Amino acid sequence: MKRIGILTAGGDTPALNATIYGAVVRANQLKVEVVGLIKGFNCLFNPRVPHLALNPLFQTIPELDPAIGGTLIGSSRDFVDPEKKEDLDMVVDRLKKLGIDGLICIGGEGTLNGLQPIAERIPAVLAPKTIDNDLGLNYPHEPDEWLRVSDPSVKGGFRYKRSQSRSVFSLDQIVNYVTPGYATAVYVSASAIERVRTTAESHRRIAIIEVMGRHSGYIALGSAYGRPDLILVPESPVDVEQLAERVKQIYDLQKSVVIVCGEGIVDSQANELGAAIKSSDPAGNLALSGAAEALRTRLIQLIGDNYFRSYRRGDTAKEAIFTRKVGHTQRGGRPILFDRFHAAQLGAKALEMLLEGRNNAVSILQHNESAGFHVEGFDANRLRDRWGLIHARYMHPDFYDAELMKPSRSGINYLLPIFANAIGDDDLEHIRQTLFAPGNLLQPYHSINTDVNKRIRFLSDDMV
Ligand code: F6P
Numbered sequence: 001m002k003r004i005g006i007l008t009a010g011g012d013t014p015a016l017n018a019t020i021y022g023a024v025v026r027a028n029q030l031k032v033e034v035v036g037l038i039k040g041f042n043c044l045f046n047p048r049v050p051h052l053a054l055n056p057l058f059q060t061i062p063e064l065d066p067a068i069g070g071t072l073i074g075s076s077r078d079f080v081d082p083e084k085k086e087d088l089d090m091v092v093d094r095l096k097k098l099g100i101d102g103l104i105c106i107g108g109e110g111t112l113n114g115l116q117p118i119a120e121r122i123p124a125v126l127a128p129k130t131i132d133n134d135l136g137l138n139y140p141h142e143p144d145e146w147l148r149v150s151d152p153s154v155k156g157g158f159r160y161k162r163s164q165s166r167s168v169f170s171l172d173q174i175v176n177y178v179t180p181g182y183a184t185a186v187y188v189s190a191s192a193i194e195r196v197r198t199t200a201e202s203h204r205r206i207a208i209i210e211v212m213g214r215h216s217g218y219i220a221l222g223s224a225y226g227r228p229d230l231i232l233v234p235e236s237p238v239d240v241e242q243l244a245e246r247v248k249q250i251y252d253l254q255k256s257v258v259i260v261c262g263e264g265i266v267d268s269q270a271n272e273l274g275a276a277i278k279s280s281d282p283a284g285n286l287a288l289s290g291a292a293e294a295l296r297t298r299l300i301q302l303i304g305d306n307y308f309r310s311y312r313r314g315d316t317a318k319e320a321i322f323t324r325k326v327g328h329t330q331r332g333g334r335p336i337l338f339d340r341f342h343a344a345q346l347g348a349k350a351l352e353m354l355l356e357g358r359n360n361a362v363s364i365l366q367h368n369e370s371a372g373f374h375v376e377g378f379d380a381n382r383l384r385d386r387w388g389l390i391h392a393r394y395m396h397p398d399f400y401d402a403e404l405m406k407p408s409r410s411g412i413n414y415l416l417p418i419f420a421n422a423i424g425d426d427d428l429e430h431i432r433q434t435l436f437a438p439g440n441l442l443q444p445y446h447s448i449n450t451d452v453n454k455r456i457r458f459l460s461d462d463m464v
Helices: 014-030 086-098 109-113 115-119 182-200 217-228 240-254 289-311 327-332 337-355 409-419 425-434 448-453 457-464
Strands: 004-007 033-037 052-053 102-107 122-127 146-150 158-162 206-211 228-230 256-261 275-278 286-289 320-326 361-368 372-379
Touching: 004 228, 014 033, 014 102, 086 102, 086 115, 102 109, 102 337, 109 115, 109 206, 122 337, 182 206, 182 256, 182 327, 182 337, 182 409, 206 217, 206 289, 217 228, 217 256, 217 409, 228 240, 240 256, 240 289, 240 448, 256 289, 289 320, 289 448, 337 361
Parallel strands: 004 033, 004 102, 102 122, 122 361, 206 256, 206 320, 228 256
Antiparallel strands: 033 052, 146 158, 275 286, 361 372
């Protein structure tokens, strides 16, 4: 392979540039040209096919900095519909016109779902990314546990549900232990929780902090590092009455409570607490908003104004209970060392896999006690259920103690290797040197897009 394409698809993460960087550095060593495709699959639906050379003469372009969050080649939630054969042919034809012999997609489970039909036309592999940490398996046989039931009300006509697990869970069995972006999202969320805590204490308030993650509770679980009092995850239905009682007990003791909730939490009837709006990404994912607000409304009703008045801590429950979303801050900015390092390794591994002739495969980050973290290649079909679908990984129930509403011993054991040395000295030095740099006040922000724009070429340019 002489020239490969690379694209970033789906929601961004802080570690995307690091993954691209890892692939490009390895490509330089192996004398392979890397073409960056602008804005994910969107690039291939554009007849001009905007792209840029990421390593002309096998030198990495200076704009590609693994310590900068986001993606210099842009991302979008556009995807190639496997049912639309003409689109697939068009996309692959355009790749071939660019002289591309293989494709690396940096994406999550949605992108991997769409990879197979592309891989039937041109070699394609995936390097994983997602702050949600939901690409992978709790154990190798997990895909076999999915059942599907006919349901004309949903797109595709089927609903998928889990059957009872027949596997004994062990951390060593996890496939793709953690995805790049997750550690930084937890770092941001835990820091936010620490900060909200002191204001809740000072003003005798109850804070509900919502973190992302869709239907997977990993970010909420990891936010335990910020020491909230209670954590609610989507995998464990919330009994709101019981929660209100726990909140009152804690409030009696310490005059403040900090609750973290994952955006996809459900009540005892399995109804999503937050509103769900259909989004258009490949997995048909739901965009979730408002779990914390919904919870606040229920707690206001259940706890009531008199409770706060009796303590002389504000007049109304509305005043005392507030919500904050960590929001997109958990998905942006500089990646911490753990993400940078492993994202780059996963990018390099994806490139090697293409050159070794692997197709429809994914580079994964494995962990066990003897070998620590290491990268491997994994056939994407092993992530598919018997109907060919890849499901988002749920946080294993063993990781969560539903009584304590905190990580269980197993959850703690899961988190420890990721976060033990997750922050590098340079991460701290970076804050010291850059945040209050006087130049920040003098100079406008210089966008990476401005520089990359000067390098963008179009299909017609290449042909002349
Ligand atoms: O999948 C990543 C993610 O950040 C989810 O955690 C979140 O629900 C969603 O993307 C938000 O997407 P958007 O940025 O498009 O609103």
